Amino acid sequence: xxxxxxxxxxxxVAKCNQSPMRNEEPRSFCPINMAVEVLGDTWTLLxxxxxxxxxxxxxxxxxxxxxxxxxxxxxxxxxLLTLEKVITKSEDxxxxxxxxxxxxxxxxxxxxxxxxxxxxxxxxxxxxxxxSPAVKAFNRKLERGGPELWAQMMAELRATHLGR
Amino acid sequence: xxxxxxxxxxxxVAKCNQSPMRNEEPRSFCPINMAVEVLGDTWTLLxxxxxxxxxxxxxxxxxxxxxxxxxxxxxxxxxLLTLEKVITKSEDxxxxxxxxxxxxxxxxxxxxxxxxxxxxxxxxxxxxxxxSPAVKAFNRKLERGGPELWAQMMAELRATHLGR
DNA sequence: AGAACTGGTTGCAATTTGCAACCGGTTGCA
DNA sequence: TGCAACCGGTTGCAAATTGCAACCAGTTCT
Numbered sequence: 001x002x003x004x005x006x007x008x009x010x011x012x013v014a015k016c017n018q019s020p021m022r023n024e025e026p027r028s029f030c031p032i033n034m035a036v037e038v039l040g041d042t043w044t045l046l047x048x049x050x051x052x053x054x055x056x057x058x059x060x061x062x063x064x065x066x067x068x069x070x071x072x073x074x075x076x077x078x079x080l081l082t083l084e085k086v087i088t089k090s091e092d093x094x095x096x097x098x099x100x101x102x103x104x105x106x107x108x109x110x111x112x113x114x115x116x117x118x119x120x121x122x123x124x125x126x127x128x129x130x131x132s133p134a135v136k137a138f139n140r141k142l143e144r145g146g147p148e149l150w151a152q153m154m155a156e157l158r159a160t161h162l163g164r
Numbered sequence: 165x166x167x168x169x170x171x172x173x174x175x176x177v178a179k180c181n182q183s184p185m186r187n188e189e190p191r192s193f194c195p196i197n198m199a200v201e202v203l204g205d206t207w208t209l210l211x212x213x214x215x216x217x218x219x220x221x222x223x224x225x226x227x228x229x230x231x232x233x234x235x236x237x238x239x240x241x242x243x244l245l246t247l248e249k250v251i252t253k254s255e256d257x258x259x260x261x262x263x264x265x266x267x268x269x270x271x272x273x274x275x276x277x278x279x280x281x282x283x284x285x286x287x288x289x290x291x292x293x294x295x296s297p298a299v300k301a302f303n304r305k306l307e308r309g310g311p312e313l314w315a316q317m318m319a320e321l322r323a324t325h326l327g328r
Numbered sequence: 329a330g331a332a333c334t335g336g337t338t339g340c341a342a343t344t345t346g347c348a349a350c351c352g353g354t355t356g357c358a
Numbered sequence: 359t360g361c362a363a364c365c366g367g368t369t370g371c372a373a374a375t376t377g378c379a380a381c382c383a384g385t386t387c388t
Binding site for chain 2: 027028029030031032033034035036037038039040041042043045046049066067068106109110112113114115116117118119120121122123124125126127130131139146147
């Protein structure tokens with residue numbers, strides 16, 4: 001029990017609203033499939049988006065996402081991402097009850113995936129007038145930037161999430 | 165009714181085992197979210213994987229994927245992907261009952277997304293000994309290849325799927 | 329002291345998934 | 359010609375997952 005903040009008798013209970021404990025065999029060992037088994041749902045990538053692009057690292061912040069994720073789903077996804085070592089959870093020194101979620105190196109290396117998804121989405125799904133000029137400009141930058149830009153962004157994430 | 169092959173009185177019935185007709189508003193207009201609303205489930209990306217990397221274009225072929233997708237789910241996802249214009253469906257001239265699924269330009273431009281997912285999966289989820297040397301070699305090639313390689317692969321897909 | 333904020337949990341209804349059986353038409357082969 | 363195998367699915371049902379809204383016990387702010 002490394003982080004026994006908060007409520008509820010800490011009885012290792014974990015039944016409600018939770019995806020399987022991820023003990024099961026993967027459906028196959030294809031790398032794409034293994035990745036999809038972690039990322040392939042409606043919320044996980046949005047959580048990572050908010051951590052990467054919006055700098056959100058607290059439960060309450062992540063809960064405020066534009067798409068209105070439910071708190072039980074968020075809790076479950078954070079648990080799974082932690083289990084998969086895409087993120088880690090630690091205490092916030094400034095507030096006994098606050099948890100800080102950080103990207104691991106594994107998580108940071110998802111940035112190119114997110115970037116490509118964003119480029120594709122902006123290109124093919126984007127309602128032009130529904131996005132602010134600033135966002136549009138950043139999309140263009142991402143498209144032009146290429147691997148070097150991603151590397152730079154990943155370096156920044158390493159600085160803030162891994163303290164390097 | 166453009167393609168009335170097969171069975172069932174064509175009564176436009178569509179109730180069982182189907183995701184919503186996708187008439188609903190998106191949860192938000194964020195490009196990543198809009199993309200995730202199309203791609204964010206456990207099967208869609210695997211179908212696209214098989215179309216892109218394994219050249220599968222028939223229902224029966226796609227049904228044979230390693231992960232054993234159920235036929236009703238496959239039918240539903242193909243319907244959604246068609247609705248989203250990621251793929252198209254057409255008749256096979258050699259066989260009245262065969263449908264050919266083709267990637268659209270929108271679908272082909274998902275290749276970089278799939279490639280990044282594959283790279284990440286191979287890097288971070290891969291059981292080293294569970295993958296053939298040929299696949300491993302191709303993974304390395306993808307990693308080194310960069311945007312130029314993707315462009316080349318996309319050109320090949322255009323040739324076979326769009327007949328250009 | 330009380331209000332507001334912290335990271336969640338709980339129960340329940342509604343939706344989605346997965347399974348297995350099945351369907352009617354088409355095609356290849358003997 | 360006849361029949362088996364193949365074609366793209368559909369159907370009904372049980373099980374799992376999602377979404378909602380209320381709630382909780384500590385902690386911090388005022």
